[in-house]
Amino acid sequence: MSPATTIRAEIINHIASFGHTFSSFGLASGINKGVISAILNNNPPKPISVRQIDLITKALGYAEGALYDLYVGECFVNEKPNGRRISSFLIRCAELGKEDTIANVLSRLMENLTYVTLIFSIAEQLYTSGKTQESIIFYKCVSEHEKYQHSERLAISQYRIFRASLGLDAELNMEVTLQFIAYRKRLPENYQLDALYKILNIYYSMNKWEKIEYYADELIVLSNIVLQSEKSRRLGKRPYERLNTEKPLVGYYGYGYLMKGSALEHLGRYEEAMKYVAAYADLSWVEVSDQQGQLLVEKFRVWAIANTYTLKILMGNVSILPEYTQLLQDHSQEVLPGLLTIMESANQHGFSVDDILEQFNDAIQEYEKDPFSDLSNGYTDVSNRIRCANLCYQIALYQFGNKRYREGIRSSLQSFTIYANINKKGGIIASMSLFDNYRRLASKEELEEYNRIIKGGCNYENFGGFVNSSN
Numbered sequence: 131m132s133p134a135t136t137i138r139a140e141i142i143n144h145i146a147s148f149g150h151t152f153s154s155f156g157l158a159s160g161i162n163k164g165v166i167s168a169i170l171n172n173n174p175p176k177p178i179s180v181r182q183i184d185l186i187t188k189a190l191g192y193a194e195g196a197l198y199d200l201y202v203g204e205c206f207v208n209e210k211p212n213g214r215r216i217s218s219f220l221i222r223c224a225e226l227g228k229e230d231t232i233a234n235v236l237s238r239l240m241e242n243l244t245y246v247t248l249i250f251s252i253a254e255q256l257y258t259s260g261k262t263q264e265s266i267i268f269y270k271c272v273s274e275h276e277k278y279q280h281s282e283r284l285a286i287s288q289y290r291i292f293r294a295s296l297g298l299d300a301e302l303n304m305e306v307t308l309q310f311i312a313y314r315k316r317l318p319e320n321y322q323l324d325a326l327y328k329i330l331n332i333y334y335s336m337n338k339w340e341k342i343e344y345y346a347d348e349l350i351v352l353s354n355i356v357l358q359s360e361k362s363r364r365l366g367k368r369p370y371e372r373l374n375t376e377k378p379l380v381g382y383y384g385y386g387y388l389m390k391g392s393a394l395e396h397l398g399r400y401e402e403a404m405k406y407v408a409a410y411a412d413l414s415w416v417e418v419s420d421q422q423g424q425l426l427v428e429k430f431r432v433w434a435i436a437n438t439y440t441l442k443i444l445m446g447n448v449s450i451l452p453e454y455t456q457l458l459q460d461h462s463q464e465v466l467p468g469l470l471t472i473m474e475s476a477n478q479h480g481f482s483v484d485d486i487l488e489q490f491n492d493a494i495q496e497y498e499k500d501p502f503s504d505l506s507n508g509y510t511d512v513s514n515r516i517r518c519a520n521l522c523y524q525i526a527l528y529q530f531g532n533k534r535y536r537e538g539i540r541s542s543l544q545s546f547t548i549y550a551n552i553n554k555k556g557g558i559i560a561s562m563s564l565f566d567n568y569r570r571l572a573s574k575e576e577l578e579e580y581n582r583i584i585k586g587g588c589n590y591e592n593f594g595g596f597v598n599s600s601n
Contacts, residue, residue, distance in 0.1 A: 136199040159189035180218040198501040224264040236271045262294040285316035287294045300554045307332045323382045330389045336512045342393040349386035378423035383431040384410040400441045440471045446479045473524035500545040519548035535571045
């Protein structure tokens, strides 16, 4: 018996069991009795729409989607499946989380690769409506069956999978980035800009400074090209429609220079980094069309001031610390990266920052609690949490160097906790190693906490395979 017959048999059995007529079942389901009759008695039977199967399922007293496995046959009752019906059905399956049913339909559809276009359309509809996780199975189907490996459709599918897969696990984010990265140049320019922005964030969270330098250069070149192209189109005779990007173009332009400078800073090329900081210090020349763009111009101005101080401090210019700490007090969003810079420089050059630790004690205590752990903004929160962990680690180094072992042990445990929570393998190893250096000075409670982190916060068995990327 075919699935199409089975689903009709289910309806007929129910009607017989409850003594329904077509008229009474029509009232119970909200479907016209003539339609019920045509569905069950016509030869060939009238096809059942997705809306009708939902109404029938409810009238039968079943849970939503209970008859969907049987309904698959209805989608393929003709030699040429009805694209509109299949599209509606798959979207409904996605909404209800019926992945096995979706996989069944996709498997049958892919016997004819012309349906890749339909699957891509469904994926885009789900993704653009906010159902990013639900769209992944469809984009993966397109990626697996696309005939043309250099097609834009394949690149967009890989890009959507990449975006939807980013989360709070630093190592997993790196993995999905590596799977996607080869497709970035096949994307339309607006998606390329967004993709490079995300790629840079992921590499930043993993301290891959050479990679950041490389992709920052790529973003700088692309954003300059797009800015010039947009200017030409805007001044041209044809009607102008702004390129559709997630951020104003000034954001990508400034971010390329920001990340290039950051990479050079971490590679110890401070003087060279200063040149890139200057490139985003004043972006008022870039035409912006909305308040978001204006806010970004101002943000880059503040970041340039802060990063100029950062570079001078890293070069050992301690005299500007009062000015820098005042800047941090005036711009609270700069406190976390600013304190991290100060601690790194203090550990590198051996100067005292006890007064600064006291001045920002309340903020430091908040960072030690991993304040970004309850947020859900994917890789952005990973970057913030890594900064928190790095700050705790640098404070631990400073306290140990000043023979304040109690404070050092506490901060090393805090860094270990946060690194473990986000699976930052290099950080885990570094914080474990630091703690082990002073294990003999730890209290019983601190040793117990250390063991709890190992058992509950990360996979101890895999530590041997970790790659130290914390430096």
